[in-house]
Amino acid sequence: MSGIGELLDGLDLLVARAEEVAPAETVAEARRTAEHLRARWSLLTDVLVVALAGGTGSGKSSLFNALVGASLASVSAFRPHTDEALAWAAPGDPVVSRILDELGVSRRVANRVRPGIALVDLPDMDSVVSWHRRIVEELLPKVDLVVWVTDPIKYNDPTMHADFLVPIAEHEDRVVVVLNKIDLVPDAWQEVADHLRTRLIGDGFTDPIVVPVSAHTGEGISHLRSRLDDGVDVKQLVVDKLVLDVAETAAEIARAIGTWEETTLLSPGPEPVGRRVEEQREIIRRLADPVTRALLEELESQEPFDPAPLAEHLVRRAEVGASAAALWIEAALQRRRRKEV
Numbered sequence: 001m002s003g004i005g006e007l008l009d010g011l012d013l014l015v016a017r018a019e020e021v022a023p024a025e026t027v028a029e030a031r032r033t034a035e036h037l038r039a040r041w042s043l044l045t046d047v048l049v050v051a052l053a054g055g056t057g058s059g060k061s062s063l064f065n066a067l068v069g070a071s072l073a074s075v076s077a078f079r080p081h082t083d084e085a086l087a088w089a090a091p092g093d094p095v096v097s098r099i100l101d102e103l104g105v106s107r108r109v110a111n112r113v114r115p116g117i118a119l120v121d122l123p124d125m126d127s128v129v130s131w132h133r134r135i136v137e138e139l140l141p142k143v144d145l146v147v148w149v150t151d152p153i154k155y156n157d158p159t160m161h162a163d164f165l166v167p168i169a170e171h172e173d174r175v176v177v178v179l180n181k182i183d184l185v186p187d188a189w190q191e192v193a194d195h196l197r198t199r200l201i202g203d204g205f206t207d208p209i210v211v212p213v214s215a216h217t218g219e220g221i222s223h224l225r226s227r228l229d230d231g232v233d234v235k236q237l238v239v240d241k242l243v244l245d246v247a248e249t250a251a252e253i254a255r256a257i258g259t260w261e262e263t264t265l266l267s268p269g270p271e272p273v274g275r276r277v278e279e280q281r282e283i284i285r286r287l288a289d290p291v292t293r294a295l296l297e298e299l300e301s302q303e304p305f306d307p308a309p310l311a312e313h314l315v316r317r318a319e320v321g322a323s324a325a326a327l328w329i330e331a332a333l334q335r336r337r338r339k340e341v
Contacts, residue, residue: 003334004239007246008038010327014320018253021313021320023291026256033249037242043102043142045095048235049118050228054149055160056124059180062215063149064088064121067225072109085122090115103142117228125164144238145174145228151181152189155196161203169204173237176209176227183214240335247331250324258289259321277307277314284310292317 015030022030052060065071068088085105089096096118100108105120120143146168154160168175179196182189193212200208211227213220254260277284285296295313299305 004041004242007243007327007331007334008034008041010323010330011037011246011249014250014253014323014327017316017320017323018257021291021317022253022256026253030249030253033245037245040238041242043095043099044235044238045093045099046235047090047093047096047116047118048145048228049096049099049120049143050145050147051120051122051143052147052149053122053125053164054178055154055157058124058149058151058154059215060124060149061121063147063178063180063213064119066213066215066218066221067119067228068109068111069113085120087118087120089118099142125160144235145176146171147224147228148175148177149180150177150196151179152185152192153181155179155192156199161199165200165205166203169200172205172208175205176211176224178224179210179212180215182212182219183217236338240338243331243334243338247328247335250327250331254321254324254328256289257291257317257320258287259317259324275307277311278305284314289317 011030011034015027015034018027018030052064054060064086072086072088084107085103086107086109087100087103087105088109088111089100090111091108093115100118100120103120111118148165148168150157150160165177177196177200179189179193182192185192189212193210197208197210200210209227211220211224213224215221251260281296281300285293288296292310292313296310299307299310
């Protein structure tokens, strides 16, 4: 992953160089993205971090126990029941420990059976206890895979779809939706699963994964475990997304300063830059990005017109544009090389 580290270093440098050239809001957004990407990269590990999320009574804790193969999570008929996140993870992995610390998961049980997976049972998401929802919303962006658990009774709940499934539809490659308790509708679970899939497409999913299971009888659990064993593909998706975000951020900076399609506002030539600025003021005014145009208007309001500050700005702008292009190309090459492996 050293290649990703170099990309992130390049993005940090690009953001710093863009400060006096690009619009302030563009630089601020790019800086936030760079910080987020570096934080996410620092939490990448070979262990797949899986979160079980879902509504009250969906059977998350029972599913957690079924996947683990032991009664670790407490199960109760009282709602809401899961008040605090519980993790099943191999001890001794400093990166996983840090991830769980970041997630605020203090309850941990040693996973000595499947050390490649860290499984987290989250609090109920639609509980009347409001902080349950906040915990879920804060935890979900930090995990590798979300297993969203619902059941034949609540699978069509508008609140669940609008508040939680629609927002994560854009991350569907990292989402598995589980229809639990199919033993309650033995003759209709396939119809329910098909309807759930249709609802998810309406939520913005293009090819949703719906896995019917019964934590009570064990039906479908082996299939769900197989999905989790495919986690290496999910980790690759996380890495690819990091690289893609670097490329898109570089392109956004280039667009904001007008260098995505136009490499310069000045035609090349042997004359001094200042003279060319003086000669091509009309071209600059017509093609300029907002920052360049504002600087030109400020300079033109002064007498006599001094082209030196504008020439210096255009040189910096060209350098930032070239850096953005180089970073975008390197990210594109890394993505291609990863696909070829």
